[in-house]
Amino acid sequence: ASYGNAVEIQVMATRFIQNVSRDLHIDLTSDFTxxxxxxxxxxxxLLNRFDSLPQNSALELIRKNYPDVMRITKQELPILENYVHHRISENELSYLAMHICAAIERKRGNRKHARVAVVCSGGVGTSELLVERLKQRFDFQIVAVTAAH
Known part of the structure; x- marks a missing residue:
């Protein structure tokens, strides 16, 4: 595997988020952050092959306060391990779990939706398709759609 392939990493991130959302019964798929x-x-x-991460000082805190997140993260590691062809350490798992925990906290505490203007260089049909695809993927309010020219 070429560890720098952006598309593969994006697909892997998307699959990981979808699976974690399903397993935790909380929709995190529209959290762009x-x-x-x-x-x-x-x-x-992946570029550093997981070798350079410092020990996560929050590991025990995450284990104690988010046991389900740790369990689900570990359960979904094969998505990543199949890509890198080696086992991922508990230290790295804890960093991944922190991203999930932050997303959960955002979901719980942030009920406001971003207001977005879509500027598109295509025609009306292209703009409408783009808006619908964005609405499927992200949780924000589209306040305007306009042409770039």
Whole structure:
């Protein structure tokens, strides 16, 4: 596997988030912050082959306060391990769990939706398709759709 393949990492992040959401019974799939931070984390750690992460000082706190997240994260590790062809340590697992915990906390505490304007260089049909795809994927309010020209 080429560890820098952006598309593969994006697909892997999306699958991981979908599975974690399903297993935890909480929809985290529209949390763009979660997706981007997880994708960046995966890219950085895959490029370093998980070797350079410092010991996570929050590991015990996560184990104690989020046992389900730790269990589900461990359960979903094969998605990542199949890509890197080696086992992922509990230390790395705890970093992944922290991303999930942050997404859960955002979901619990942040009921406001981002207000978004969509600017598209395509025609009306392209704009409508783009808006519908965005609404399926992310949880925000689209306040305007306009042409780029």
């Amino acid at each position: 979660f997706y981007t931070s997880l994708e960046k984390h995966l890219r950085a750690t």
